[in-house]
Structures are given as structure tokens and as C-alpha cells.
Amino acid sequence: MNNEEQLIASILYCTLIFVMSVIFKKFPPKEINSLYGYRTRRSMSNKVIWKSANVYATLYMLHISLWSFVIPCLVYFIFPEQNFMITVFGNTLLIFSVMWSTEKYLNKHFDKNGNPK
Numbered sequence: 001m002n003n004e005e006q007l008i009a010s011i012l013y014c015t016l017i018f019v020m021s022v023i024f025k026k027f028p029p030k031e032i033n034s035l036y037g038y039r040t041r042r043s044m045s046n047k048v049i050w051k052s053a054n055v056y057a058t059l060y061m062l063h064i065s066l067w068s069f070v071i072p073c074l075v076y077f078i079f080p081e082q083n084f085m086i087t088v089f090g091n092t093l094l095i096f097s098v099m100w101s102t103e104k105y106l107n108k109h110f111d112k113n114g115n116p117k
Contacts, residue, residue: 001084003083006076006080006081006082006083006084007080007083009083010071010075010076010083010084010087010088011069013072013084013087014068014069014072017061017065017068017091017095018065018066018068018069020061020065021058021061021062022062024054024058025058025059025062028051028055028058029050029054031047032044032047038057038058038102040053040099040103042103043102043106045114048110048114048116049114052105052106052109052110053105053106056101056102056105057098057102060098060101060102061095061098064094064095064097064098067094068087068090068091068094071086071087071090072084075087075090
């Protein structure tokens, strides 16, 4: 891929992450399930945590996905030949930050038994 194609592919990748976030926002999971939503052992422990984790993770992901468009735009001027690879790696780190932040949120608002603090 040439540099411009990498930039376009990177922006499309960021768009995919953003669209997924919007879908989660518009159609949140109603019941605890193993297919759709923010799924960790902790978030699936009860319905209150499930709902709270999914609301928080979705909002955080929406913000992160908007900021993710900055990555390919900056990388295009620094390492244009590696744009797509760096964008995917950067977005992977951002997705892990959603998981880390959501678990931190759950620890702050719920005890180990799943009761609100």
C-alpha cells in the first residue's frame, strides 16, 4: 500500500471503531450474555454491574474512538509508510485502556460481592 492508501485504510479502521461504539450506545445489551457488550467476569457477576459497566465502557469508547482519528493524521507526517500498522497498534492500546478504566470504575463503585459502595 502506498502512503495515501495507508492513511485512508487507517481512517476507515478508526471509523469502524467509532461506528461500533455508536451501535453499542444505541443498542445496549439488555441481558447478561456472552456475545454482546462489555464482558468480563466482574461485569457479568450481576445485572446492576452489567448495566453500569456497559454504560461506562460505551461512553468511554465513544470518546476514545473520536480521539483515535488523531493517530493516523499525526503518523502520516512522521512515519507514513507505517501508518496502518501504528494506527492498529495505537487503537489496540486505546481499547485496552477502555478495559482498564472500566474495571477501575467498577472497583471504585462496587465491592467484591457486587454491591454498590
